[in-house]
Amino acid sequence: MSSKLQSPVQFGRLSLKNRIIMAPMTRSRGGADGTATPLMAQYYGQRASAGMIISEGVQPSADGKGYMATPGIYTEAQIASWQPVTEAVHAKGGTMVMQIMHCGRVGHPDNKDPGAETVAPSAIKAEGEIFTPNGMKDFIEPRALTLSEIDVVIAQYRQATENAYAAGFDGVELHCTSGYLPAQFLATGSNQRQDQYGGSVENRSRFVVEVLAAMASVDGADRVGLRICPGHPFNGLFDAKPLETFQYFLSAISNMGLAYLHAIKSPIEEIDVIELATNYFKGPLIINDGFDQDSAENIITEQQVDAVSFGRFYISNPDLVKRFECDLPLAEMDFDTIYGGEAKGYSDYPEAV
16 A cells, blocks of 8 residues: 655645654754754754654744753854755755744743843743753743834844745744744733733734744745644643634634644644644644654545654654655664753664664
8 A cells, every 4th residue: 555654745835755744853952152063964964854854943033042052043153054954954855944933931041142031922921940051940030022022023033034044944934832932922821912912812813923924025935834732731831712812823824825834733622733724724734743653644644634743753763764664663762862962862873774
């Protein structure tokens, strides 16, 4: 029987050789100055057989950084440092997009450059802790963005998109889940503004719609993707009516012509993210939620899903496409080396014999 997973697919201007997507995963191997390292070029190059690689979250500004050792795309040195990464992927016939991730209120001064701030839609501290060089620390209260500063942040997303293309990326993906800045604007628990960016679902959606429009203005919406997970409570995120929020939001962006929507299954039982996406979004759909080969094959065959993204499998199986194709066993992941460190547990996982 032919494999749907192994068949090619078109996402906007992105031509994928198969439907096995490498999901974005923070691995905390960036340089101290936010640059991508030679080790990262090796790591991503090893996984170039994926239909598409989505990079780890990359901050569009110094304020946008939340976690230790995450890379940026807002300085000339950072742009140059990503070029060997995209070259390594393209040399093996791969496609790679950059996930742009502004963490907003999720962060701590210990993880940021001197002078960088923690900003958000409203001055509401996220519940929880974050890992820092000095151990686990509580999130701090962010400073609410002014209207003029919102314009600046939107412009930073646009510039980050332009910089990603200059670094050789085939496309970009907006990170709009996990409690980060776009999700903070959408959710009632983190957005209590009284202006045109808060209150109604239309106002709460405005920032994300304008960010996507700014990113699309660089070279078309058909190189821009979007990642969502309606109702995801990570990093203290809460929305009173997440289904209503995403019904409106997806309707608002449906006709933009985005390259794809990348959806994680919702932890809220009454939200069927596939049904939500197919009813309210026009365009290709990638789904993510701990699939294995058989369940991924089935969901593409039986439902209106165009591709499946895999996270943990890609940590320990750089040749995941081959392993699926040849029914080879999967290597186990070393949980102790997921975040930070050097080559061990990162670029030293061997390919199958």
